[in-house]
Each structure stands twice: as structure tokens, then as C-alpha cells.
Amino acid sequence: xxxxxxxxxxxxxxxxxxxxxxxxxxxxxxxxxxxxxxxxxxxxxxxxxxxxxxxxxxxxxxxxxxxxxxxxxxxxxxxxxxxxxxxxxxxxxxxxxxxxxxxxxxxxxxxxxxxxxxxxxxxxxxxxxxxxxxxxxxxxxxxxxxxxxxxxxxxxxxxxxxxxxxxxxxxxxxxxxxxxxxxxxxxxxxxxxxxxxxxxxxxxxxxxxx
Ligand code: ADP
Ligand code: 5GP
Numbered sequence: 676x677x678x679x680x681x682x683x684x685x686x687x688x689x690x691x692x693x694x695x696x697x698x699x700x701x702x703x704x705x706x707x708x709x710x711x712x713x714x715x716x717x718x719x720x721x722x723x724x725x726x727x728x729x730x731x732x733x734x735x736x737x738x739x740x741x742x743x744x745x746x747x748x749x750x751x752x753x754x755x756x757x758x759x760x761x762x763x764x765x766x767x768x769x770x771x772x773x774x775x776x777x778x779x780x781x782x783x784x785x786x787x788x789x790x791x792x793x794x795x796x797x798x799x800x801x802x803x804x805x806x807x808x809x810x811x812x813x814x815x816x817x818x819x820x821x822x823x824x825x826x827x828x829x830x831x832x833x834x835x836x837x838x839x840x841x842x843x844x845x846x847x848x849x850x851x852x853x854x855x856x857x858x859x860x861x862x863x864x865x866x867x868x869x870x871x872x873x874x875x876x877x878x879x880x881x882x883x884x885x
Pocket of ligand 2: 690691692715716719750751752754759760761779780781783784785
């Protein structure tokens with residue numbers, strides 16, 4: 676049963692681009708139907724098949740900067756020369772309502788989220804099985820230019836160097852296994868005693884005779 680008296684968990688999944696974080700996050704959302712989906716704002720152009728308000732809110736740099744300045748973004752970062760940010764209000768409302776959230780954002784975003792919501796955020800870093808496989812996946816996605824792929828491969832090792840900042844690490848070799856692992860992490864995070872604001876009331880109902 677849903678425990679509305681507890682706050683939600685915000686599971687942040689980060690990885691070098693192409694390692695599979697959005698695939699894992701999407702699979703988790705299918706398995707856990709009540710996960711709240713945060714839609715980021717970006718200044719990059721939509722890829723084929725990407726829809727406004729579904730994959731991202733696509734905005735120009737001026738609007739993006741305005742949103743950041745007004746505090747409308749809980750965190751934002753420049754990744755590959757483009758702005759990416761997480762709208763503040765929906766996240767705060769979901770957590771207060773006891774809804775869990777999965778965010779797939781980069782390591783800088785994770786760091787800022789952890790600072791903004793230290794009690795609510797759990798970090799999961801996803802590694803590819805190898806750099807060769809990472810490049811294969813970037814190419815397989817078939818949506819980025821050669822230049823974009825080269826930029827992402829160049830950034831990969833420096834992104835990977837942040838893995839220790841995350842509480843959890845999963846190697847995404849077999850997708851089903853990686854999703855199982857991510858789901859186990861989310862479930863365990865829900866049960867951390869610091870989040871169980873429902874337990875004291877539960878125990879208080881018990882009479883001393885049992
Ligand atoms: P990211 O969000 O980290 O940039 P994606 O989720 O877009 O990465 O995944 C990059 C590509 O790799 C996609 O085409 C995806 O289908 C594929 N992929 C993800 N996980 C696996 C896996 N375990 N094995 C093979 N391909 C995968
Ligand atoms: P892509 O252009 O491939 O969709 O995303 C590029 C990078 O930006 C990925 O590492 C992705 O996780 C990250 N990203 C997406 N949304 C956000 C966000 O809201 N905030 C931050 N900090 N990074 C994001």
C-alpha cells in the first residue's frame with residue numbers, strides 16, 4: 676500500500692552519455708507505474724522522434740537563462756555546450772506527496788540535486804562494460820552526428836571519474852540485470868529508516884499487551 680506519510684525518494688541516475696541511463700530510467704518507469712517523471716528543460720534541438728513536453732521542454736538560451744535566474748530550476752548545467760535543467764516545482768510537489776522520482780541527469784546535476792535535497796536524493800552511477808561498447812551504443816543510437824559522438828567519447832573518461840561520488844554503481848552490460856539492480860536500489864532507498872516517517876505511528880497503535 677502506498678505510504679503517503681513518507682516523503683518520496685529521488686533516484687538520480689547519471690552516466691557517461693550512451694551508457695544507458697535513460698534506457699534504464701525508462702524501464703524502471705514501466706516497472707514502477709507510480710514513479711513521477713521529471714521533464715528537463717534543454718536548449719538543444721529535438722532529436723528525431725523527440726516531443727516537446729514529453730522528452731524535454733525545448734527552450735532557447737535566453738528563456739533558459741531566465742528560468743535559471745528566477746530560481747525555476749532546481750539544478751541546471753551546461754553539458755556539451757547546451758543548457759539542461761530540472762524544473763523545481765514539480766519535484767518539490769512530488770516528494771512532498773510521497774511520490775518517488777527517477778531522474779537521468781549528468782553528474783553535475785546530481786551534485787547540485789544532492790546539495791539542494793540531501794535527504795531525498797540517492798545517486799546511481801551507470802558504467803558501460805567498456806569504452807568500445809560505449810562508442811558502439813552512441814553510434815547505435817543513430818541520432819547524433821560524428822562530431823557529437825566524438826565530443827561525447829572525449830568527455831566519457833572525465834565523466835566516469837566521478838563514479839565514487841554516487842552511493843550506488845551498476846555496470847550496464849545486460850540490460851535486464853541493470854534494471855533489476857536499479858529497481859533493488861530504489862526499493863531499498865524507500866525503506867531507509869530515515870524515510871520511514873510512517874513507522875512511529877504504526878508502532879504507536881500497538882497496545883503493550885500486543
Ligand atoms: P544515455 O541515456 O546514458 O545517454 P541511452 O539510454 O540513450 O544512453 O542508451 C544508448 C544506446 O544504448 C541506446 O540505443 C540503447 O538502446 C542502448 N543500450 C542501453 N543499454 C544497453 C545494453 N545493456 N546493451 C545494449 N545496448 C544498450
Ligand atoms: P542528451 O542531449 O543526450 O539528451 O543529454 C545530454 C546530457 O545531459 C546527458 O548526460 C543527460 O543526462 C544530461 N541531462 C539531461 N537532462 C538534464 C537536466 O535536467 N540536468 C542536468 N544537469 N543534466 C541533464
